[in-house]
Amino acid sequence: MRGDRDFGFTDEQLMLRDAVRDFVRREMPDAEARRHDREKIAPLAAFDKMAALGWLGVAIPEEYGGSGLGFVELGIIQEELSYGLLELAVLFYRATVHGAHSLLTYGNEAQRRKYLPLIAAGKFKSSMSLTEPDAGSDASAVRTRAVRDGDHFVINGAKVFNSQIDLADRTVLVTRTDPSAPAHKGISLFFVDPKSPGVSIERIETLAFRAVGTNRVTYENVRVPQEDLLGELNGGWKQLMTNLNKERFSLAAQVTGAAQAALDCALQYAKDRKQFGQPIGKFQAIQHKLADMQVAVHTSRMLTYDLARRLDAGIDCRKEASIAKVACAEAYFRVADEGMQILGGYSLTPEFPMERHYRDSRLMRIGGGTSEVMRTSIAKDLGL
Incomplete structure (x- = not known):
């Protein structure tokens, strides 16, 4: 299809x-x-x-x-x-x-x-270990501490919504190495083995992303060798920002593919399901829903590959990355939501994938930078 x-x-x-x-x-x-x-x-x-x-x-x-x-x-x-x-x-x-x-x-x-x-x-x-109980959208508020001890750093703190760390060989761990520095300073990144002594991982039950899942993680006197420091000491915030465009691009590509799958599911159902003597896809109300879903998916794909080509060309594209992430994530949610309406009661059963799309699409408006944070970033790039 x-x-x-x-x-x-x-x-x-x-x-x-x-x-x-x-x-x-x-x-x-x-x-x-x-x-x-x-x-x-x-x-x-x-x-x-x-x-x-x-x-x-x-x-x-x-x-x-x-x-x-x-x-x-x-x-x-x-x-x-x-x-x-x-x-x-x-x-x-x-x-x-x-x-x-x-x-x-x-x-x-x-x-x-x-x-x-x-x-x-x-x-x-x-995996990426960034979010903490008191540091979510305000990522600069991280408190997990890394203290130098000879040729090692000793790390203590807690992370939450740390997806895939239980499967990872290494995690990019965001820590505070200079607590006296301003919020966006004194942050350092380490490439940490999550199997190190002192690392505890606990699975969190979630509505969406249940296959890979996410976790709470505690670091108790975890010794990390100096060679696992990523980039400059106390330069972690700037380093994180340099990768944001790539992360937002990736999320846009992911939700575009998932939205296409949700659209195809709804379209096939509209062709197969008969009510009042004809396929429900013959009713204008359903046709308009599917047309709007196609517009959303097509637009998402255009935004995604426009951003990809900007990244490949080395063009500064922070604003475009934020636009792609918020537009594509919200398009996926609209497609899944309309798909639920088209499938009716069947959308609530695991017989069709729409209920999984609905759950996953709700997460994607939060994960990787909320829609509100994306809009704030876009506003800053507009000079506001």
């Missing part, structure tokens, strides 16, 4: 898209996606098969074992994976953006040579 266009993709990019699309049909059909969601099982088998195809290294330079491609290719893979299961794309994203691009952006050469080949080979999973 799909109904998309090539959006200016090259022949090679179209081949990649078709390969990922075929992979999702085989490895993540709806029944399998439903099983992972219902049984709260991370799609690790699909991740490993995807890694064997070399996709984890798509945007890693060739000198580190990758393919040396760009953000358009990253977007294609994430969009297509999300069509099957959003959380599969998030597994990919946390390796390629939280892991690989963090190292490429502010890691040192020794760290890049150590970890990037592992990420490219699919033998390394990453």
